[in-house]
Amino acid sequence: MQQTSDPQTATSTLKARTFQCMGTVIGLTMPVDSPEEGQPGFDELCAATAVVERLFRDLDETFSLYRPDSEASKLARGDLKLPQASAQMRERYAEAHEWRLRTEGAFTPERPDGVLDLSGIVKGHAIREAGTSLLALGRRDWCLNAGGDVLVSGSPHPERTQPWKAGVVDPADRRTLITGYPLGGNSRHAAIATSGSAERGEHIWRVGNGGEFVQVTVAAADIVTADVQATAIVAGGTRMLNRAADGWDVAVLAIRADGSMLATPGFQPS
Amino acid sequence: MKIRGTVAAALASAGILLAGWQTGTQAGGISTVASSTTAAGTTGSTGTGSSGPGTSGSSGTAGTSGAAGPSSSSGTSGSSGSSGSSNSSAAGTYKGNTVQTRFGPVQVQITVANGKITDVTALQLTNTDGKSIQISNRAAPLLRSKVLAAQSANVQTVSGATITSDAYLTSLQAAIDAANL
Numbered sequence: 001m002q003q004t005s006d007p008q009t010a011t012s013t014l015k016a017r018t019f020q021c022m023g024t025v026i027g028l029t030m031p032v033d034s035p036e037e038g039q040p041g042f043d044e045l046c047a048a049t050a051v052v053e054r055l056f057r058d059l060d061e062t063f064s065l066y067r068p069d070s071e072a073s074k075l076a077r078g079d080l081k082l083p084q085a086s087a088q089m090r091e092r093y094a095e096a097h098e099w100r101l102r103t104e105g106a107f108t109p110e111r112p113d114g115v116l117d118l119s120g121i122v123k124g125h126a127i128r129e130a131g132t133s134l135l136a137l138g139r140r141d142w143c144l145n146a147g148g149d150v151l152v153s154g155s156p157h158p159e160r161t162q163p164w165k166a167g168v169v170d171p172a173d174r175r176t177l178i179t180g181y182p183l184g185g186n187s188r189h190a191a192i193a194t195s196g197s198a199e200r201g202e203h204i205w206r207v208g209n210g211g212e213f214v215q216v217t218v219a220a221a222d223i224v225t226a227d228v229q230a231t232a233i234v235a236g237g238t239r240m241l242n243r244a245a246d247g248w249d250v251a252v253l254a255i256r257a258d259g260s261m262l263a264t265p266g267f268q269p270s
Numbered sequence: 271m272k273i274r275g276t277v278a279a280a281l282a283s284a285g286i287l288l289a290g291w292q293t294g295t296q297a298g299g300i301s302t303v304a305s306s307t308t309a310a311g312t313t314g315s316t317g318t319g320s321s322g323p324g325t326s327g328s329s330g331t332a333g334t335s336g337a338a339g340p341s342s343s344s345g346t347s348g349s350s351g352s353s354g355s356s357n358s359s360a361a362g363t364y365k366g367n368t369v370q371t372r373f374g375p376v377q378v379q380i381t382v383a384n385g386k387i388t389d390v391t392a393l394q395l396t397n398t399d400g401k402s403i404q405i406s407n408r409a410a411p412l413l414r415s416k417v418l419a420a421q422s423a424n425v426q427t428v429s430g431a432t433i434t435s436d437a438y439l440t441s442l443q444a445a446i447d448a449a450n451l
Contacts, residue, residue, distance in 0.1 A: 012318055016447045017451075020373065024432055024434060025433075025436055025438040025444075029426060029450055103329065145427055145429075147433055147438075148429050148430040148431060148433060149432070150429050158425050164427065165425045167429070168429050169429065169430030169442065174430060174441065175440075175442065177428070177442065178417060192429045193429065194429045194430050194431050195432075196430075215430075215431055241409055245408055245409055250407075254409065261412040262409040262412065263410065263411075263412035265406070268416075
C-alpha cells in the first residue's frame with residue numbers, strides 16, 4: 001500500500017494525520033512539500049487537521065447518542081422538544097427528512113421506535129463542513145477519510161489533474177480491496193461512502209428489498225449524497241439502487257451476501 | 271440488464287425526437303404515418319431536416335446505411351431517404367437528431383425492416399474532452415474477475431463500511447495512514 005514514487009513529484013510527498021472521534025478514526029492526507037516550493041508544509045497539515053478535529057468534536061458533542069448529556073440524547077429522551085432545539089439540530093433534522101422523502105423512506109432519521117436518530121447524516125455533514133473549512137483555509141489538495149467515508153479536493157500531486165484513488169473494501173475480507181474509484185482531479189465525483197448491513201452505529205432499517213446487499217458503495221459529487229444513498233440502498237435493495245442511479249449523478253457498487261455484485265457504469269471496467 | 275437500460279434511454283430520446291418529427295411533418299408536408307411503429311421509425315430521419323432546405327448540419331450524416339428509399343423529399347435535407355417511401359420498402363438504419371440529455375449529447379439509431387422497428391440503439395457519442403459519454407446509469411452485474419487488479423492498486427485511501435476505532439488498527443486504511451505519517 002505504499003505510494004509509488006513518481007520522479008516528477010518527488011518534491012511532494014503525501015502525509016497523513018489522524019484522530020479519533022464519533023467512534024471511529026478520521027484521517028486527513030495532504031501532499032506536503034518544502035515551503036519554498038509554495039506547497040503546504042507539514043505544519044499546515046497539522047493546523048488543518050486541528051481545524052477538522054475541532055469541528056468533528058463540536059458536532060459529536062451535540063449529536064452523539066452515546067453521550068447522555070448531548071442535545072441529541074435530550075431529544076431522544078423527550079427532555080427537549082424539536083421546536084426548542086438548536087438551529088443546527090433542526091437544520092439536520094430538516095435535511096434528513098428531505099432525504100427521507102427523496103428516497104421514499106429508505107433513508108429515515110427516525111428509528112422504528114420513533115426515537116430521533118440523526119447519526120445517519122451527521123458524519124456526512126461533519127465531513128462536508130470540514131471540507132468547506134479546508135477550502136476556506138486555502139488548502140486545495142487533500143483527502144479526508146472518516147471511518148471509510150471519503151471526501152477529496154484536488155489531486156495527490158499538486159498542479160496536476162490526476163485524481164485521488166479510493167479503494168473499496170471487500171466485505172468478505174476487509175484486508176483486500178475489490179476495486180478502486182477515482183475522486184477529485186478530473187473525475188466527476190469528489191466523495192465516496194460505503195454502508196454495510198452489519199456495521200456499527202449506523203442504524204439501517206430495512207424496507208422492501210432490504211437485506212439484499214451486504215455492502216453498498218456510492219460515489220457522488222458531495223459526501224452527504226454519497227453517504228445517504230449508500231445507506232438508503234442497503235435499506236431499499238435493488239429498487240432503491242435503480243432509483244438512485246436514475247435520479248442522481250452517482251456511481252454505485254452493491255455487493256450481495258453471496259459475493260455477486262451490481263455496478264453502474266462508473267464502476268464497470270472501461 | 272444493461273441492454274434494457276440502453277434501449278430505455280434510446281426510446282426516451284426517440285420520444286424527444288418525436289416532437290421534432292411532428293413539427294417536421296407540418297413544415298415539410300411529409301406524411302408517412304402508416305402505422306404507429308413506422309411513424310416512430312421515420313421520426314428521427316424526417317425530423318432532422320424539418321426546417322427546410324439548406325439546413326443540413328448534423329443531419330447530413332443521417333443517411334448512413336439503410337438508404338433504401340429515394341431521399342428526394344424537399345425540405346428534408348440529408349435525411350436518410352426513407353421518409354417518402356412506402357412502408358414495405360422503408361428498411362434500413364436511420365439516425366436521429368442529436369439531443370442534449372443529462373448524460374451529454376445522445377443520438378438514436380433505429381433499424382427498420384418490413385415497416386417495423388427491429389432495433390433501437392443509442393449511439394455512443396463523445397464530448398469535447400473526447401471522452402465517451404455514458405448514456406445510462408443503470409446497474410448491471412459485475413463479475414469479480416472483470417474488475418482489473420490494477421483498479422485496486424496504488425490507492426491513497428480506502429472506503430468501507432464504518433469501522434470502530436479498534437478495528438481501524440488492523441485496517442488497510444491504517445496501513446496507508448502509517449505509511450504517510
